[in-house]
Amino acid sequence: MKSVLSIAIFTLFFLAGCASLPSLELLPMVDIEPAKCQRPWVTEKRQFVHAIAATLPDGKKTLITGVTTIDPEERSLHVVIMTIEGLVLFEGRAKGDKVEIQRGISLFSSGAFAEGLMNDVRLIFLKPATVPTEVGIARGFDVVCRYQDDISGVVDVKIGRGGDWELARYDSANRLQRRVIARSGSDSERGAVPERIKLTAEGTFGYSLDMQLIQ
């Protein structure tokens, strides 16, 4: 009996740690303005500079500066990661699925790092290439838009009031991979551009990027 209870508790904890794709309380698609689902993403070429507090898989923390130029029309990215002192650690471009490292130091020069970085940046700053397949509601948000394709899985976009939004990406097995929380802050002049964006990568080698807009 004891062992059955242990297994049950273990299973409960295990399942609790593996967030999976939630079902949506669906809304009629016709009631949703397409622009509402697209609110997190820029519609014209923009540049952002963030101070990024990174928490690494081993729990260590470090501060870096990130410069991101997004061209939504070309679906291209230009990304620079540097130290606060201005030393460039990484510079690269991505267009479509193609990633090009222009320069990099040590582990920042690896292809795996560049691919992972660009995937995270794409998730935050580029609208999915598909259209929403479902639209629903979620507690605390106006609307949830679900984007889905066979390769990258599912991206849920929760749109809140006042410019706040959240993203969740699930893999093809519907396991949560990334969660992004964006808060617009109090600076109305910046409009819909979030003051703060936090990306959390789930899994054994999970990490987080806490991005504060500085320019």
Add this chain to the structure above:
Amino acid sequence: MIPRHEFGFKRPGVGMMCLLLFLLAVDVRGVHGEDARLAQFREQATQIQSLQATFVQKKQMKILLRPLISTGRFFFRRPAAIRWEYQSPVNSVLTMYQGEVKRFFKRDGKAVQDSGANLQAMQVVMQNITRWLGGRFDDNSDFKTTLEKNRILLTPSTDMSGMIERIELQLSSQPGVIESITIFEDGENYTKIDFKGLEINQPISDSVFKESL
């Protein structure tokens, strides 16, 4: 200990190394410096026991729509105590005291210790700075030093293409003092640090080098 040929290129903290080295550049003894002015500058610099200043850092890159401006304060005391503090747009500090290098940054009002890979590199960097401050500047063969008017030019003697093309140190009218540092990555990308309000040989307490943010 990292191999000398990698120094200043593969290690993430090397830019900082250069910045600190040249701010404190102060000890250019050992450079093959027959040039009398260089020798004179070296001699004047050895008279500096402590230094404090505010600074403005301008990062110019081809990608940037407008330069990234940072400001802060710098403190140095012989033989090897340093506080390099950024106050804007982010709050971050790098300290070295009694051989220990620490870095902190502020997030949500709290000081967070930075323990990323950069710090390990910085430890090596700071040890090297200490050596240079001890008069062994010529231990580092990674840069060739020349004097051009009132600027010291440092050019890499190893391949640092894409990272450091050259470094310019603008000499101040104050004897033995550098008033600005410019690190050129290439023709279009550079970092310039201007020092203002320099105070030389004023007492600086230990706490300045020990406190975080």
